[in-house]
Amino acid sequence: MSPKIGVLMGGRSPEREISLKTGAAVYNALAKLGRPAVKIDVGLDVVERIKEEGIELAFLALHGKYGEDGAIQGLLEMIGVPYTGSGVLASSLAMDKIATKKMLSYEGLPTPHFLELENNAVKGLGLQAAAETIYSKMELPLVVKAPTQGSTIGISFVHKKDDLVSALELAYRYDRTALVEQFIDGREITASVLGNEKPVALPLIEIVTTTGVYDYEAKYTAGLSDHIIPPRISREQQEIIKDLAVRAFKALGCRGLARVDFMLDHEGNPFILEVNTIPGMTATSLFPDAARAEGIEFPELIDRILKLALES
Incomplete structure (x- = not known):
């Protein structure tokens, strides 16, 4: 029953x-x-x-x-x-983008160069001084994120020095720590992973937006983004990305399902941005699209996720 x-x-x-x-x-x-x-x-x-x-x-x-x-x-x-889905530890690690990046770095998995700045430390320095410290260690463009938010909430893309202070202020509205990450200019690829002990990566998706940025509006507004399956990269590159996605899934101890987001630079080098342990399942979401490309319709996908939850 x-x-x-x-x-x-x-x-x-x-x-x-x-x-x-x-x-x-x-x-x-x-x-x-x-x-x-x-x-x-x-x-x-x-x-x-x-x-x-x-x-x-x-x-x-x-x-x-x-x-x-x-x-x-x-x-x-x-x-x-x-x-x-995933248990307590994997969920907690994946939700915190800084913790995720530290785990990825420990496992030797590629992720963009980053800095973390606690709000209290920045208050002591002053936002402008903190910005100058960042500029001494990283080059523009940058991405500033609220590390425990999803759906691109609290994220800013910094292309001019004058924009960094406001980007930090936005991140601190949501978190006590800001993640400052090197911006990777290139293709955005996502890998959906399904399974427990033997997880597999579903067909990859390349994301192209009409705005040039896959932000909250582009994610959830029909017509503002296209999901290209398969992505416009070689099969060899696709296999490399799938392998990295599964390794990231295992490194964090994920179970059931997760979506691993990548940026590819202009040389084709993949960088892992984050791991989403409860990916969206809306009409415009990526995970259901990847499953359909594998021949798994949405009700069957939900059934598989339930069965994975009941595995010991």
């Missing part, structure tokens, strides 16, 4: 609206599969809701803080409810 599934969605992060769309898509797929399921908008009463509904398996459709960072995963483990 199929376990009753709770689609955990919404939540309290800035990515709430995207999570609701992901959750709705997952719920509809479960209905097509004939699986007993209920949507749960995650709030402070989430434990009570799970118990009231008799949830036996949680499908995590949450994005951002409290959903991808290990918090909900730890809560579910405490109350004995299995869930989809």
Whole structure:
């Protein structure tokens, strides 16, 4: 008999609206599969809701803080409810882009050069002095990120020196630490990985936007970005990227599914930007597109993710 599934969605992060769309898509797929399921908008009463509904398996459709960072995963483990995707540690590591980059560097996996700047230290120096320190160690253009946010929230692309201070200010609205990363100019490629002990990379996707930047608007507005499958690179390059994606997946201890984002420079060298342990499942999302290219329609993809969650 199929376990009753709770689609955990919404939540309290800035990515709430995207999570609701992901959750709705997952719920509809479960209905097509004939699986007993209920949507749960995650709030402070989430434990009570799970118990009231008799949830036996949680499908995590949450994005951002409290959903991808290990918090909900730890809560579910405490109350004995299995869930989809990665565990507490892998979720926490992948959610923090700085921690991810440190792990990638330790494993010898390529990632753009970066600096981390804590807000308190920057306040002591002053934002302008901090900017000068960055310029002494890195060259323009740069990318400044809020390291624990997703969906490009709190991100700035810095092409002029005058823009760095405002970029830091934006990052500090969301996090106590800012990630300053060397901008890689080239192709944007994403690799969707599916599995547990023997994960595999699905067909790669090249992302091309009408705006030139794959930001929040381009990600979630139909028509502002194109997903090119296969990407316009050699098969050899594709295999290299797939291998790096699986290695990154394993390095962080991921399970179930994850999406690994890359930039390729003009020489074709791949650099890992980040790992997303709960990738979007909306109509414009990348992971479902990669699965379809592999011949896996959306309901079957959801079914596979559920089965991976129940593997010991």
